[in-house]
Amino acid sequence: MIAIQTEDLTKKYKEKIAVNSLNLTIEQGELFALLGVNGAGKSTTIKMLSCLTKPTNGEALILGNSIVLDAIKVKEIINVSPQETAIARNLTVRENLELVKGIYGSDKKQSKQKAEEIIVDFGLSEIACDKAKTLSGGWQRRLSIAMALISEPKILFLDEPTLGLDVLARRELWRVIKQLKGKVTIILTTHYLEEAESLADRIGVMAKGELKAIGTANELMTETQTTKFEDAFVEIVEQGGMQI
């Protein structure tokens, strides 16, 4: 079943085209990585798909719901872990989780119950009563992802989830993301090529607002006749893409 389908999805900011006629299909349960250099249009794509900004042209369907016409329905079935850690700083870890469950419509009892489950699943028990602002960057990011999952979204957007984390914290988050594979459709944007190579089922490479290539890491390397994924990425971005 198709989770996300975009049709000529376009976003212009005055004269600047941030995303240009994006046509993309992502299957349910897939972990899809969007790669690109700064300004490639990854974050704008995520913002449009999560109904944070309206497309200038085109359309996208999220499990059959239009991001333009059915924004509230879309918002009920997705969740986002933004690029910067998005937590309520003066609330404890548990309260942050209960808050998100609550704003997605659950009552107090359901929120508390689900928060406890997520605390266990994400190994947050030791810090459950700590205020979010006292946590390290790695724990805050982990909490941010846990907050994105507590609403039990069918589609999860992870916008550069490991940005700024040390190697150990990044590997730990990779482990968490791998556990989600197959259960939730995940759209991941990242600058770390090894992250996409390690985690993603398929990878899309964007440059200058356009989708330049799409496929598995191996397919992209084969298409570009390279042996390293980094070389394939550079080739795609510098040469302006390949047939998709």
Added chain:
Amino acid sequence: MKTLAFASRNRKEILRDRLNLAFGIGFPVVLLLLLSAIQSSIPVELFTIDRLTPGIAVFGLSFISLFSGMLIAKDRTSSFMMRLFTSPLKSSDFIFGYTIPLLPMAVLQIAVSFAVAFLLGLTVNINVLITIIVLIPAAFLFIAIGLLCGSLFNDKQVGGVCGALLTNLSAWLSGTWFDLDLVGGAFRKIADALPFVHAVRSGRAALSGDYSSVFPDLWWVIGYAVVIMIIAILVFTKKMNSDDL
């Protein structure tokens, strides 16, 4: 349920900012004590406890604008707002979610001013309760100002506008510190055109038991509260739907 969950978060965020809270409740109390001390040494009619207390209560409400403005501005300039905007919360959930926790705080702040005034000799009677009710539209007014400033400015700007400008405006132009008739002229006209002096006057009228004089001053306050709240809702909704996040 969504609104209440969000309101609960906002209540916790405000109450856990101890410095803001202490300043917001403590400063009006200190002023009340200070001006009462001046009154006991140099009797000034303006500073008698029954005239001073409604003025201090209205002045104290300007800190409610600061609380709400800072919270919204901080949310708006952080990724947390992105999380909230991608959730199924509607603009009405946001407005009520920010307003609901502030109203009891505003009433509590007014009540604290009166509790201290009782210790300083204010008579305990039914008029006090009526005055607190009469000051509720003023509480809405200051909450609306906070919502508007928080929707327009960043947290530093809100600190300047609500923390410095609004507190001074509500102090100087309310007729609490000095009799506006003594200054007269354009100053008096500006004060009369703004809601602060009307809020204080309606509070004083209620406290003195002169209920017939509560209006039309209270209409000024209600009018300003409604208009500013509508503008705040429109501005917040526009920001929510804009690309500028």
